Amino acid sequence: MSKKNKVSKSSNTPKEKDDRDDPNLLPGWPGYRTRDGRSGYDPIDTRTEAAHTFGTFIQNLFTGQLRIRNPIYLFLSGVLGLVLIIPLLLAISEMLNGNPFSLDAGIALLIAGIIGIAVLTNFVKSLIRIIK
Secondary structure, rough: OOOOOOOOOOOOOHHHHHHOOOOOHHOOOOOOOOOOOOOOOOHHHHHHHHHHHHHHHHHHHOOOOOOOOOHHHHHEEEEEEEEHHHHHHHHHHHOOOOOOOOHHHHHHHHHHHHHHHHHHHHHHHHHHHHOO
């Protein structure tokens, strides 16, 4: 028998837990990098999980589904939303008074204002949820 015909049995045979049918076991989902037989130190899995978590956070932020329960974090998110939206409001009031500003500054203020509106929206929704 030649070496080509031999079937080697590797110890790296896939386990039932490595199936790709369960979405919780896909790369990027929390718990994937620390599943059975893994150390959790793989840099690719770590970055993929961090990217998935950040994407979920951004998705919840802009869809208004981000809920904050801790009062300290709730207060800080309200302050952050105000800090991001106040420069946009001041720039709009200056523009209405006839003092134009550069396009680059306007774009930066618009992006910060949109993020501030999203943060304030989630702040108000979380506050209403706590009050009820």
